[in-house]
Structure formats: structure tokens, C-alpha cells
Amino acid sequence: MPFLYRWRVMLSPIFSVVCGIGCIETFTVSSRVGMCSLNFIMSTMFFLYRPSRKVFASVLLLLLGFGLCACTDNKSGRISVAVTIPPLQNWAEQLAGGRVDIVCAVPDGGNPESYDLPPSAMVGLSKCRLYFSCGYLGFERSWLGKLSENNPRLQVVDLSEGLELLYGTHHHEEGHLHDGEAYPDPHIWCSPRLARRMVETMYRALTEIDPDGASVYAENYARIDRRFAQLDSVLTDKLRPFKGKVFAVYHPTLSYWAADYGLRQLALEPDGKSPSPQYLRAMVDSARHVGVEVVFIQQEFDPRQAETFAREVGCRTEIINPLAYTWSEEIMRIADAFIR
Ligand SMILES: [Zn+2]
Structure with a gap:
């Protein structure tokens, strides 16, 4: 040789x-x-x-x-997964147990219905293999197409798929889809019941993309699902005596949360724009009529109109953050703020 x-x-x-x-x-x-x-x-x-x-x-x-x-x-050799908002980041991190990197597209304090992605964030998102979306948030509707174009291997998982969505509770300027179908309420993550189904979808997608981690994901999923079920049952017990009660909220984020526990939501900003004085007047009248005791204000909105509303109605204001990373604590806190 x-x-x-x-x-x-x-x-x-x-x-x-x-x-x-x-x-x-x-x-x-x-x-x-x-x-x-x-x-x-x-x-x-x-x-x-x-x-x-x-x-x-x-x-x-x-x-x-x-x-x-x-x-x-594969410089870092790790899978990156993107989500739209901090609560989903929290769930994905709990599921992944450190096996994948989680990137949150809309940072803490950003409004996921109008957020504009800075070019620097594109770099991180272009490395992602999976994207967990809520389905109908304004940010997702304007940016997911571009992200997929930039990164053809990105697999977008719409967590709203298969869920019973609410219509007519959330209107924006782009209020209708192309085929004339009404625009669903995008705030699905505020419902602990829907959250359980969303986490299940995340768990399946992670297992599919990283089968080596199947046992880690399965174990974490079981733990999260138990925790969310417990949160739901505590809320059900807490809110049972208040069934049929109406609360006011600046932006209608809590439609699914209210539907879960038989409460009713009165939104001061129903069309994605700040309310006119006439509209606010009408809201004050109906709030007095149904006995509203609290108005929730999301921390990313200007509180002045809601404060005026509260003074006129004679109810209290509570600042909430349904986009908080510490999701389960915040969902519980909202219930406590409602009862208080
Ligand atoms: Zn909204």
C-alpha cells in the first residue's frame, strides 16, 4: 500500500x-x-x-x-426559542429547564399590540428555530411575516389554535381579518384555563424539535400543569361569591379571565384608542348602574382617564400588569385586587 x-x-x-x-x-x-x-x-x-x-x-x-x-x-450548539411576551417566556423557561435558550420579542414594559422591533433584536430572533405566538397580537400580525421571511427555518406555533376564542370584546383599527372574519380577542394568556392548553402546545412543540429532552419536558410539563390547575381552582373558589359582578378596566385585557370566573368586564378603551369624553360619560353611567367597585389600569397605559372615571364612579383604581414575567403571581394578585 x-x-x-x-x-x-x-x-x-x-x-x-x-x-x-x-x-x-x-x-x-x-x-x-x-x-x-x-x-x-x-x-x-x-x-x-x-x-x-x-x-x-x-x-x-x-x-x-x-x-x-x-x-x-452551531457555535453555541443550543436551540433558541422565541416568544412574544414575558408570561410566555416564563412558561417556556419552566418547561425547558435550561435545555434551550428563550428569547422574548417584546420586552418588559413594551406594548405587544403596537411594539416595533429594533434592528438589534432581529439578530437574536433570526437564530430561533421555534416561535410561540399568542396568535392575534398586533406585534405578531405586523412582525411574524417579516421574521419568517428573514429566517425560513423558523417554525411558528400559534398557541391560540384550537382554543375557544372570544369575539367582540376587543376591537382595533385592523378589526377584521382579510376574509371578513371578525378579529378575536388576543389576550388568551390571562386565562389560567387557556394557559394550561397553551403550555401543553408548547410542551409538544419542544418535544418535537428536541426529542432528546423529551423526559425533561414531560416532567416539567406535568409540574406546571399541576400548578396551573391549582391556581385555577383557588381562583374559582375565591371568585365564586362574586359571580355576575362587573369590574372596569382601561384596556380590555381580562376578557378570558372574566369569562373563566363568571365576571363581567367593562372596557374604557374598547377600540384601541383613548375614549372620547362622551364615551367615558356613558361608561361612568353604566358603571354606576351595575355597581362597579374597581377599575384596573394596565401599567403601560396613561392612567389619567381611568382615574377621572374612578372619581366620577366613586370606585378605587388598581394598577395591574397582565404582561408580568411572574405570571401566576400577577393573575392571583388581580383576583385579590378585585376582591379587596
Ligand atoms: Zn388588547
Whole structure:
């Protein structure tokens, strides 16, 4: 066996190893093994065949490129997953238990119905493989298409799919979908019951994209679902005596939450714009009529009109943040603020 021939044969395992290192953690075990074997077979066949120098050089370059691509594509070697708002970030982090990186598109304090993505945030989002969306938030409607265009391998999972959505509780300027279908209320995450279904969808999607972590996800999912079920049952007990009661809220974020516990929501900003004095007047009248005792104000909105409303009605104001990262605490706090 001539020296060059033996030297060439030695190259095939080296290529396989290079390729294998590149694939670590980014692909599943089976695809890693598959890629390495394929590379091994290809390089062994080529080196045994003893081609001309030209063919040898070009195939050598090709294999090198293949190995290098695998290396550079996965610098951190971790899967990144994007979500729209901090509560979903919290759920995804609990589910993932550190196995994947979670990127939140709309930061704390941002309004997910009007938020504009800064160019710097595009970089982080373009690395993501999965995107968990609420389905109908203004931010998602204006940005998800662009994100998918920039990043064709991004898989968007609409967490509202299959849920019973509410219509007529939340109107914006873009109030109708293209086919004339009414625009659903997007605040599904405020309902602990819907939250359980959303987390289940997240769990399935994570398991699909990272089957190696299936047992971690399953264990975390079971724990979160138990916790959310418990939250729901505590809220059901707490709010039972108040069934049929009406509360006011600046932006109609709590439609699903109210529906879960038999409460009614009176929104001061029903069309996504600040209310006219006439509209506010009419709201004050109906609030007095039905005995509203509290008006909730989301922390990202100007509180002045809601404060005027509260003075006129003679009810108290409570600042809430349904977009809080600490979701379950906030949902409980809203119930306590309602009862107080
Ligand atoms: Zn809204």
C-alpha cells in the first residue's frame, strides 16, 4: 500500500470526527450519527477510489466545507426559542429547564399590540428555530411575516389554535381579518384555563424539535400543569361569591379571565384608542348602574382617564400588569385586587 494511499484512508475518520463535533447538541443524536456515518462512507469511498489530483482536490474542499459548515452553524450548539411576551417566556423557561435558550420579542414594559422591533433584536430572533405566538397580537400580525421571511427555518406555533376564542370584546383599527372574519380577542394568556392548553402546545412543540429532552419536558410539563390547575381552582373558589359582578378596566385585557370566573368586564378603551369624553360619560353611567367597585389600569397605559372615571364612579383604581414575567403571581394578585 503506497504511503499516499494510506494517508488518504486516514482522512475519512478525521472528517467524520470534525463533522460530529460540529453537530453536537444542535441536532438530535440520530441525525448526528447519520451525518457522521454518511461523511465516513463518502470519504472512505472517495479515498479508496484514488482519483486524479484535480478530482481529489475538489472533493477534499467539498468535504472540508461540509465539516466547517457544521462547525460554524452551531457555535453555541443550543436551540433558541422565541416568544412574544414575558408570561410566555416564563412558561417556556419552566418547561425547558435550561435545555434551550428563550428569547422574548417584546420586552418588559413594551406594548405587544403596537411594539416595533429594533434592528438589534432581529439578530437574536433570526437564530430561533421555534416561535410561540399568542396568535392575534398586533406585534405578531405586523412582525411574524417579516421574521419568517428573514429566517425560513423558523417554525411558528400559534398557541391560540384550537382554543375557544372570544369575539367582540376587543376591537382595533385592523378589526377584521382579510376574509371578513371578525378579529378575536388576543389576550388568551390571562386565562389560567387557556394557559394550561397553551403550555401543553408548547410542551409538544419542544418535544418535537428536541426529542432528546423529551423526559425533561414531560416532567416539567406535568409540574406546571399541576400548578396551573391549582391556581385555577383557588381562583374559582375565591371568585365564586362574586359571580355576575362587573369590574372596569382601561384596556380590555381580562376578557378570558372574566369569562373563566363568571365576571363581567367593562372596557374604557374598547377600540384601541383613548375614549372620547362622551364615551367615558356613558361608561361612568353604566358603571354606576351595575355597581362597579374597581377599575384596573394596565401599567403601560396613561392612567389619567381611568382615574377621572374612578372619581366620577366613586370606585378605587388598581394598577395591574397582565404582561408580568411572574405570571401566576400577577393573575392571583388581580383576583385579590378585585376582591379587596
Ligand atoms: Zn388588547
